[in-house]
Amino acid sequence: MRLVLEDGSSYDGSQFGSDQGVTGEVVFNTAMAGYIETLTDPSYRGQILVCTYPLIGNYGVPDKPAIGELVAPYESGQIQVLGLVVQNYMDKYSHSDAGRSLQQWLQDEGVPAVTGVDTRRLTRKLREVGTMRGWLLGDDGETEKAKRQASQVDMSEEVFMLVAPTEVVRYQGGELKIMLVDVGAKDNIVRSMLQRSASVVRVPWHFPLADYAAECDGIVLGNGPGDPKDLAPLVAQLRELLDRFNGPIFGVCLGNQLLSLAAGGDTYKLPYGHRGIYQPVQDLMTRQCFITSQNHGYAVREESLGGEWEPWFVNVNDGTNEGIRSRTHPHMSVQFHPEAAPGPSDTAFLFDEFLALAARR
DSSP states (O other), X not given: OEEEETTSOEEEOEEOSBOOOEEEEEEEEXXXXXXXXXXXXXXXXXXXXXXXXXXXXXXXXXXXXXXTOOOTTOSSSSOOOSEEEOSEEOOSOOOTTEEEOHHHHHHHTTOBEEESOXXXXXXXXXXXXXXXXXXXXXXXXXXXXXXXXXXXXOOTTTHHHHHSOSSOEEEXXXXXXXXXXXXXXXHHHHHHHXXXXXXXXXXXXXXXXXXXXTTOSEEEEOOOSSOGGGGHHHHHHHHHHHHHOOSOEEEETHHHHHHHHHTTOXXXXXXXXXXXXXXXXXXXXXXXXXXXXXXXXXXXXXXXXXXXXXXXEXXXXXXXXXXXXXSSSSEEEESSBTXXXXXXXXXXXXXXXXHHHHHTO
């Protein structure tokens, strides 16, 4: 199997997943563990994932949860990446919860994967040149034909509809009720709310949000894949909620970008994004630093925010925006993942602060 980038460079390896060809944005993740959570993260929909950690598969995969169940470490009900690229795949796994190998899981869900690739060299190219489109192709030698076939399964235009649920899902917790706007939200956001004794109303992003917000004490704008500017109808709905909803609104990852656009701000594409579980951010209010889990390819243009909004967090590595908050309303958002999965739980307290605001509504 071969990975071909749009600049013509190619990386050969051995197939260990499905043999179908796919095309998508090639991105890398620097986490040393958590491949189950990463592969099921809807933010990776439409992308070919490169793992920088050289050993993948060594702890296998637990049995798949039943449809609708919120079972860790799964972040959704299926693998979301289009393809997987690793340096060394370990078929012999060892973990008390493992029920099958990573290879079996990939094959069961029809996801192609390649091992034996120099992922260090590949990642250095992506860091220097930026994220590129790529093709993961089989070994039949018909490269151009395989590229055309792979292009036919590119889902970039449909991605937001594919990752959203088709109906409203309710999770019973406590008396406090939170609406989760789902554009591909990770299940651990729901688990984080339930663990804090809040009920969750999970609403697809294209549903009439104001109708469901009326019964809720707070709103969470979840994560998801792609360019936030492709979600103009959702941004228009959020702009109305900012004016009418009298409870707190809390954005996570893509939710940070969506809240910024609804507030009149702007977003832009990063050269290669932030994807890993060791991203340092600083709270501009307290000057305290945190290690965070991140997975995004776009960022908020801080200078585009109006006077009613202020930057909240900043990325210590590159100075990009990591969160905003309203000066006049209990609305706020962060670019990283307080629910982690995988990653550190340093910023999980933000859910506590959000729910405290919702309780005072």
